[in-house]
Amino acid sequence: MHKKSIVELSASLAKAEISSVELTQHYLKRIKQYNKNLNAFITVIEEQAMQQARLADQRRAKQEYVTPLTGIPIAHKDIFSTKDVLTSCGSRMLSNYIPPYNASIVEKLQDAGMVLLGKTNMDEFAMGSSNENSYYGSVRNPWNPDYVPGGSSGGSAAAVASRIIPCATGTDTGGSIRQPASLCGITGLKPTYGRLSRHGMIAYASSLDSGGILTGNAEDTALLFNYLACFDPKDSTSIQQPTPDYTAKLNQPLDKLRIGIPTEYLAHDLNPDVLNALEQAKSIFLSMGVTFKSISLPHTHLAIPVYYLVSCAECASNLARYDGVRYGYRCKHPKDLTDLYFRSRSEGFGSEVKRRILAGTYTLSGSSYDTHYRRVKRMRHVISNDYQNAFKEVDVILGPTAPTPAFRLGEKLKDPITMYLSDIFTVSNNLAGVPGISIPAGFSSNLPIGIQITGNHFTEAKLLNIAHQFQQQTDWHKRIPEQFA
């Protein structure tokens, strides 16, 4: 059952070949069997899930409010607020926090009839590229348990890659959906900033955070995206823009497509297997009649420093609310108010979060605001302009998602700068607000390699179309780690 795509499962449900209860039981069983080793889930809600599944079956039986997603299991990254279900954000700070409301994304998928099985592990407050920064422990890469799954949506990526869940939500602030999708060999879409609602998504860096999804293939992603993309009045940065039928556009021919590969990406010290996968992908696209062009994103080298300045500044502000007063972790026996603040935050946050809060506080403080924050905002415009110039010449941009396949657990923990560089090809999208999709495109000694396609604002339909056509010619996305087959 778990080898089927969501589209296939949906068809089986529609024909009553299987029930949602059976499907849910199957995945719950797999979670029970494999999660111990993967550590992909923080919370599994078996009872509620079964209840939802029964409801979904009733809906299908009565043909009431049925969507193609009715009865399909899903997991949410533990950054999305789920009513009455622990939402820890991978942090000790929120290890006792149960939201009284649902995030808009959670609500929309629930309305479509999806069955929530649990909440996935993640780097604390979405800060990390390896999922080693979680209060709930590291997540393992299903392809090799000694390797990281990537981050920060590592739990979602590992769970989908091992098919212990057919799909999961994620968030992407600098690559947190695309990089783990790449490292785990699955499909991950980071939409245009403002395309999905941020309401109920715990903020890391508000101007960069995007919700998105991780699935087995582009067709499934399109199906889910049909139910996610919309304007939300509860999010002032959400954008009013028509939503096409993403599924209907999957099969458009690519013969008129122009793809650009930035010279800056190739100049980077790329892993030879990653470079090879990119070359292979290029020849597949060429065989479909696509034209390739060499382009330039001249300010690529600025992306990482600009990203860390912006994201740390916003995170320092966003995380100021965790003070031990109203909810979340509170230190034991505070002496006074200062002690309460000081120890609750010192004990409640992990080291990477503290590092970024400190950096961000510095960026925003008095005199450094002008030298750093203001200048950095200008640099963001420069990086956005690079994309706008590129999109005058080509329709989409192709490149590797990450410079290397998955790395070993602990390998980069001691060296935050190297860790930060694993986001080198993904952060620019967030700075410019443009969408990107990572799809599997090869292997390097049994570890997956992903490629990224980037388009201009609101071109998700195009990206899914290209990814789907690529997946019609390849079978990388169908591979499942042997252990989980």
Place this chain on the structure above:
Amino acid sequence: MAWETTIGLEVHIQLKTNSKLFSTASTVYGADPNTQACSLDLGLPGLLPVANQKAIDMAVRFGLSVAANIDQCSFFSRKHYWYPDLPKGYQITQHSRPIIKNGQLPISLSNGETRFINIERAHLEEDAGKLLHHGFHGNAAVDFNRAGTALLEIVSAPELHSPEEAVAYLKTLHRLVRYLDICDGNMQEGSFRCDVNVSIRPTGQTELGTRTETKNLNSFRFVERAIIYEVQRQIALTKQNEPIHQETRLFNPDTGKTYTLRSKEDAEDYAYFPDPDLLPITITDSSIAQEKEKLPELPWVKQARFIKDHHLNPDDAQILTAQRATADYFEETLQYCQADEQLVAHWIIGELFAALHKAHLSINNSPINPQQLAKLLNRLHDTTISNKIAKIVFEAVWNGKGDPDAIIEEKGLQQITDNSLLERCINELFARSEPQIAEYKAGNKKVFTYFVGQIMKATQGKANPAQVNLLLREKLRELYT
């Protein structure tokens, strides 16, 4: 040495919006603690602010009323500090680009002069919660009902020079924001609170002295007293060659003194930056035009018109224009009334205000409506009733006994203007008043008042006093001849 005082005022007005600046929670005052704080107001993770358009419209309306510049692309910033009543660790406010800039407020001084006081800026911001210190066994509790309430902070230029001017400015502003219907002006409930910046300098010095800021004054009287105290304190310090520290102070109404809350040296770095959760506040030309249409006649314009067109003296005009409802009541009464404006003004300020005050009613809830008051005054004007009877009729109408005319009719309160009837009364009186007549004849003219009183008594006050006077004099004269 002569000293000059310089005062700048920062007024926080609570905007009269039903919901908060960024959430849909209610803003009604006085609810049980934390019953009007939604998840967003409590700073729960994941919730995003959505700016209240009504609050923005109100800020625009205020800007227009003081002829200010309206920034059509201002934005919200985050101001960071730590306090338990601040749920997000930052306050959403406006910093480098306030929505309103460079306005002017005309204030009238007691010498009859009008001065224009510059308003440097007005910006939108959210209020914080409230700490409760009593009843928690030595602990403190937080009530977040007020958290997120929409405020407009109005900052004057430092160009007021006396407590009198400061209070005149505040009263003018207070009247204005109620006219604009953007603030209920309730000072006890904190809807209109004031921070006062005071400095002194030797007269003639161009450079301003070091200022202190006295925060959260919620009555005009406290503002006045705080300024007087602060000026005296600063002069005394300077005379002793002691420095004045730039600091934030509080006023204690019991002692009449101000005291240090915190010095500016430990001023925090608020780390302002534009709030990434909110878009810039864009204001279109058409929304400005719409607000312009909603502008009422401004209070100082109305007051001048009352003096000019209704021939009122400045004091009465001031009182009648203190509230829009009073001014409307006055003008509506005039519409139905043949009596002159001063009479109407005096009845409203005198009889009506006294009755309203006694019954703790606002003029909007007056049991007597303008039409009824007009009818009553018309009868007074056409001498159907006397002033004294008018007061009785007023009371009857107030108590819901019906229309003035019906009451007058029913109770037979019309003045007795029938000469023969009055003459009969006088004859009867004279018949039993021989000693008094003798006194009168002897030259004691005071007895005349006795006669008038007796006639009024005999007619139950319904006689027209002027007519009684006339007839009495005639009759007395007859007695002589």
